[in-house]
Every structure is written in structure tokens, then in C-alpha cells.
Amino acid sequence: MDSMTARTTLRDMIARHAKDEGVHETAVPRLTLVRASQPTEPLHAVHKPSICMIAQGRKRLKLCENLMEYGAGSHLVASLDLPVVGHVCEASAEEPYLCLRLDLDLALLGTLVLEMNAPIAQTAPSCKALGVAETPAALHDAAVRLVALLDRPQDIPFLAPLVERELLYLLLRGEHAGLLHQMLTPNHRLQNVNRAIGWIRNNFHRPFSIDQLAQEARMSSSSLHEHFRAMTNMSPLQYQKQLRLQEARRLILTEALDAASAGRRVGYDSPSQFSREYRRQFGAPPLTDVSRLKSQPEQLAEA
Secondary structure (H helix, E strand, O other), rough: OOOHHHHHHHHHHHHHHOOOOOOEEOOOOEEEEEEEOOOOEEEEEEEEEEEEEEEEEEEEEOOOOOOEEEEOOEEEEEEEOOOEEEEEOOOOOOOOOEEEEEOOHHHHHHHHHHHHHHOOOOOOOOOOOOEEEEOOHHHHHHHHHHHHHHOOOOHHHHHHHHHHHHHHHHOOOOOOOHHOOOOOOOHHHHEEEEEHEEEEEEHHOOOOOHHHHHEEEEHOOHHHHHHHHHHHOOOOOHHHHHHHHHHHHHHHHOOOOHHHHHHOOOOOOOOOHHHHHHHHHHHHHHHHHHHHHHHHHOOOOOO
């Protein structure tokens, strides 16, 4: 089917399987559907390695100072865990935002790269771990067949792996093949940066030095700083701060911690510094921000 027909079909299928607002896990492994019937508040979240394909509406993402927007007929590919600020900027009750997210299976990607055994052109996006491209008809068609399996749950264990393989193959033949290929190349700088990111995510509440982190990443300090910023558009310390503030927000929202306790839990020694950085990050003091989130939970969408 042509791209427009496939996109319309995908839109209708997502709308049928995601009837309520928010993020919906599905019976297909790693596949999530999202619906929003109005523009959402900016949501601070860690974007997993994945492909996000919009069937209707538009979304805006901010990674540090890098801003990108994509909508129906385009998709986003992420190859690292990235702390982003995202919000749906075009949606209505009549034409809701509809999106699918497929988390990337690195083992399957690796198998495909080995089997393809072909040189892959490297791209040079402003962020080397995040990219947006127009969705070709073949990729739309594969996405339609993947979502269609939700109507035939007995077929999912047998056919979902085949369709997922096709979809990843098409990505590896597409505009951001280089972005995906670097995830799997031994000794590629992205692998080193990913080790640093993993360490920060597991130890974000602890202070660290660049020298210490460079040892974890198996790089020199200067090389780590250069390539970390090139891949993520932020420094390691900025990345840590984003994770700290996101976790503090979660603690205040879901565990009813006061701001000072949440700040201490994530590694802040100074309550005033925590409140100042929280307000700068989320646009309001902790209690005001969390009260707003509790009053409008439907305004948040993750993908």
C-alpha cells in the first residue's frame, strides 16, 4: 500500500487500540501506543533507544538546547538513554495525537547488521544519538502489520518477531542507519559513552569526577567530555543533574516526600540549591509543580 494509505490505516488502528488517554503497553513485545486529545505539558523523561512513529498530530522534543519537532508521516530514532523534554504540540479531541513506540532489540539489530554485511553511511545529525526522518511507505506498511497483530493475539508469538525484524531491517537501510549501526560497532565512541551513561544512571545520587567517570568509560577525560557532549548535547554533569531532578520529581509525586527530603535522596546537600535548580528545570517550585501534575495527569504523554 502507498504511504498515505498506510499512514491512514496505522492512525485508525492506533486509535482503536488506544481508546483512552495516555501510554498503553501492548501484547506485542516492546510495542507501546500513545494517545493524547489535547496538547500536553512538557514532560521530562529519559528516552530509551527506540523508534517513535507518529500517525497523527505533532510532538516537540528538547535535548538540552537542541530542539526538534516531528509529526504525522515522520519518525524519531534514539540510540541512547537520553533525558529529554517532550510535549505534544498538536492534538485535539477530533484529531488526537496518535503514536507508536517500539523499543529497540539490540540483539536483533546486531544479528541483522552481521547478516547484511554491507557498509552503512554515517549520518551527522546535530545530536549523534537522536534523529528525525520522513517515514517511507515500506516502514509504514511494516508498522501497520505489527499493530494489526493486536487483533490476532494467537499470531503474536510467531509473526511479531518476523515483522519486527523487517522493520529494523528497513531502519538499517534508511536515513539513520549510521545512528543505529554505531550502537553495535565494537569500540565505537558511542559504546564508551553508553558505559558512562550506565554508570551515571546507577549512581546519579553520588558525586563523581570526570576522571572517575572516564575510567568507567575506558576513555581519557578529555575524550569522554568531547564525545559525551557530541552524542547527547550535554556534559556528564548536566546529564546527572537531569536524572537527579527527574527522580526527585517522581519521589515528591508518587511517594509524597517533601522537597527537602527528595532533594537529599537524590544527592543535593543544599535545599536552596535543589529548589533553585528544580524551578529552573520544571518552571515552578516543587510543591506548585507537583500540584499541577496531580490536577492534570492526562496532560502527560511519554512518547
